[in-house]
Amino acid sequence: MFRDTETGQPEVMVNFVTSSYKPELLKPLVEKITSFPEVVSVVNNVNTSVGNTSVGEEEYTLYGKSTITETLRGLTFKISANSFFQTNTQQAEVLYKLIEECAGLRGDGSEIVLDLFCGTGTIGLTLARRVRHVYGYEVVAQAISDARLNAKLNGIGNATFIQGDLNKIDENFGSNFPKPDIVISDPNRPGMHLKLIKFLLKLKAQHIIYVSCNPATCARDLEYLCHGVREQNIEGCYKLKSVQPVDMFPHTPHIECVCLLELC
Numbered sequence: 288m289f290r291d292t293e294t295g296q297p298e299v300m301v302n303f304v305t306s307s308y309k310p311e312l313l314k315p316l317v318e319k320i321t322s323f324p325e326v327v328s329v330v331n332n333v334n335t336s337v338g339n340t341s342v343g344e345e346e347y348t349l350y351g352k353s354t355i356t357e358t359l360r361g362l363t364f365k366i367s368a369n370s371f372f373q374t375n376t377q378q379a380e381v382l383y384k385l386i387e388e389c390a391g392l393r394g395d396g397s398e399i400v401l402d403l404f405c406g407t408g409t410i411g412l413t414l415a416r417r418v419r420h421v422y423g424y425e426v427v428a429q430a431i432s433d434a435r436l437n438a439k440l441n442g443i444g445n446a447t448f449i450q451g452d453l454n455k456i457d458e459n460f461g462s463n464f465p466k467p468d469i470v471i472s473d474p475n476r477p478g479m480h481l482k483l484i485k486f487l488l489k490l491k492a493q494h495i496i497y498v499s500c501n502p503a504t505c506a507r508d509l510e511y512l513c514h515g516v517r518e519q520n521i522e523g524c525y526k527l528k529s530v531q532p533v534d535m536f537p538h539t540p541h542i543e544c545v546c547l548l549e550l551c
């Protein structure tokens with residue numbers, strides 16, 4: 288896997304995903320690749336599972352740094368191979384601007400933002416300077432440490448990032464952050480777990496911005512949030528104000544959608 292950046296100073300990361308750790312086999316390739324000055328990071332993620340995931344159980348740095356640097360909406364982000372970071376930086380600018388517009392911030396810096404599935408903290412951090420506090424949740428520990436580092440790098444002190452599995456929340460979830468004004472939820476393709484939907488229906492934040500890369504699970508979760516979970520006698524309490532697709536993956540059938548929900 289290759290990743291490069293839009294900073295103007297080209298930095299390329301090469302990530303070899305292998306099923307076992309045999310650096311001597313990769314050595315000739317690494318030597319060839321690193322003759323290109325743009326290549327500043329070569330990592331090897333070792334994943335013994337049969338699935339198609341690129342996240343390794345172990346990661347080894349074979350050359351240079353373990354992160355590359357990207358800029359987005361005026362902020363600087365360190366990205367490691369295992370932390371989610373939007374693959375299309377130019378369209379990520381469009382996506383995050385749209386999210387900010389949907390947030391409809393009052394301009395007095397008073398809002399609390401809950402950034403669910405926050406990855407390296409990009410969405411929350413791009414809003415942080417205009418709100419009171421951002422709380423981000425994410426399952427990948429490396430992404431959380433990147434998010435904390437990214438907050439520091441950008442001099443942002445009002446963002447708290449917490450590692451946790453949002454599919455396994457219990458009744459204590461929500462006890463360590465104040466009631467948010469805005470929830471941003473950006474899950475990966477399976478969408479939100481029913482436990483999280485139920486939590487959001489109880490929480491009743493004024494706005495939810497649901498960012499989705501899978502229209503099928505997006506439609507299912509919007510249905511739950513607006514019309515409830517009928518089989519469990521749970522009522523919905525949101526109305527859908529807008530849905531704006533963003534082409535994050537040109538020349539593919541995939542589409543990202545930003546959905547704005549308002550409390551009824």
Ligand SMILES: C[S@@+](CC[C@H](N)C(=O)[O-])C[C@H]1O[C@@H](n2cnc3c(N)ncnc32)[C@H](O)[C@@H]1O
Pocket residue numbers: 370371372373403404405406407408409410424425426427430451452453454455473474475500
């Ligand atoms: C589509 S990405 C969005 C990341 C981030 N919002 C961004 O724009 O860069 C989804 C994120 O959800 C995280 N994730 C997936 N399953 C999760 C779970 N069960 N609990 C918490 N985070 C999860 C992934 O690791 C990934 O970082």
